[in-house]
Amino acid sequence: MVIHTFAFRWKPGVNEQQRQRVIAAIRSLQGRIPGLEETWVGANFSPRSQGYELGGVMKFADRAALEAYGGHPAHQELLAWLMPLIEPVEVDFEA
Numbered sequence: 001m002v003i004h005t006f007a008f009r010w011k012p013g014v015n016e017q018q019r020q021r022v023i024a025a026i027r028s029l030q031g032r033i034p035g036l037e038e039t040w041v042g043a044n045f046s047p048r049s050q051g052y053e054l055g056g057v058m059k060f061a062d063r064a065a066l067e068a069y070g071g072h073p074a075h076q077e078l079l080a081w082l083m084p085l086i087e088p089v090e091v092d093f094e095a
Helices: 016-027 063-071 073-085
Strands: 002-010 036-043 054-060 086-094
Touching: 002 063, 016 036, 016 054, 016 073, 054 063, 063 073, 073 086
Parallel strands: none
Antiparallel strands: 002 054, 002 086, 036 054
């Protein structure tokens, strides 16, 4: 099993409607990408967040599934409009 974690800082001007669209879009990947077994995403409420306002965790079957996720058309479609809105950080590890 591989765990993919991410946190986003919003770029200036990102509104609440866009933030909610991001959360819904990430959740919608579940069931559309082979090997993506579980997805959690939501607004970060930690006082230690260093400005990262959204966080998420995805569980993949294995490294191959995580690697395939990167190039999957549904993920690429999301990235096309998401990347201009965020400053991301990601951590992946085997569990």
